[in-house]
Amino acid sequence: MSSAEHPRRGRPPVMEPETRRRLVLDAAAAVFAEHGYAEASIEEIARACGMSRKTIYGLYPSKEELLSALLAAAVPDDEASETFLGADFEESVNRVMDRICAAALAPREIALLRLVIAEARLAPEFAAAYYRSTVERGRRFLAAELKRLGAAFGRPADDAEQLADILFGAAVAGPLIHALVGDSVTHTPEDTVRRTRRIVAALVRSPPG
Numbered sequence: 052m053s054s055a056e057h058p059r060r061g062r063p064p065v066m067e068p069e070t071r072r073r074l075v076l077d078a079a080a081a082v083f084a085e086h087g088y089a090e091a092s093i094e095e096i097a098r099a100c101g102m103s104r105k106t107i108y109g110l111y112p113s114k115e116e117l118l119s120a121l122l123a124a125a126v127p128d129d130e131a132s133e134t135f136l137g138a139d140f141e142e143s144v145n146r147v148m149d150r151i152c153a154a155a156l157a158p159r160e161i162a163l164l165r166l167v168i169a170e171a172r173l174a175p176e177f178a179a180a181y182y183r184s185t186v187e188r189g190r191r192f193l194a195a196e197l198k199r200l201g202a203a204f205g206r207p208a209d210d211a212e213q214l215a216d217i218l219f220g221a222a223v224a225g226p227l228i229h230a231l232v233g234d235s236v237t238h239t240p241e242d243t244v245r246r247t248r249r250i251v252a253a254l255v256r257s258p259p260g
Contacts (some may be wrong), residue, residue: 074100075110076121080159083166088118089174118177122163122184126154126192135196140204141255147196148222148247151189155223156243160185161230168231190219217254222247 078100082091093114097104111117135146154160163181171178194215201211226243 071102071106072110072120075102075107075117076124077159079117079121080163083118083121084162087173088114088166088170088177093117115176115180118180119184122181123188124154126151126185126189135200136203140200140206141251143200143204144197144218144251144255145248147193147200148218148251149244151193151219152222152226152243152247153240155185155189156226156230161227164227165231189223190215193219214254218250221250 075096079091079096082096082099085091086095091114093104093107096117097107100107107117111120135143135150137143137146167178167181194211197211197215197218198208200206201208226246
């Protein structure tokens with residue numbers, strides 16, 4: 052029999068570190084949603100992603116650190132403003148908001164927020180971590196990008212903080228509330244983009260006074 056009929060079986064391909072982390076975070080989100088943060092265990096998360104506890108602990112030494120990583124994934128990392136720089140200030144702000152909305156309004160993040168609210172009394176550290184890692188960090192990220200983009204297009208720097216507050220509240224907090232109360236209307240990513248475009252246009256064409 053030829054070697055083609057009996058292909059040699061080698062070692063399975065090595066999983067990329069980022070792929071492994073993503074699988075662990077996806078499994079953690081599912082386990083936290085099913086069992087609650089306080090009751091969830093690393094062993095259950097390991098089973099859910101098909102990895103060993105040793106592998107999980109090698110990536111995240113504690114459940115708290117795993118939670119922090121999961122929450123941090125909802126906010127884009129700091130990066131150079133050139134990534135978002137468009138033809139004008141409005142287009143550039145739209146690019147920033149696209150990134151923030153895509154992350155913050157993803158189904159996994161909405162499920163996490165529901166879990167935070169449900170577990171706030173049993174695990175107050177969960178709610179505190181959520182606020183630090185998503186709300187505070189997301190707003191800081193937006194304000195910093197607005198300052199950098201404003202400087203690139205000659206806008207007053209003191210507009211950035213107020214504009215960040217209004218944009219974050221209108222484009223992110225509003226849709227989150229609708230999702231949390233079980234809004235029966237299905238909002239597609241395209242709906243979110245159109246809505247955010249209208250909000251950005253209304254705000255950046257008339258700078259806050």
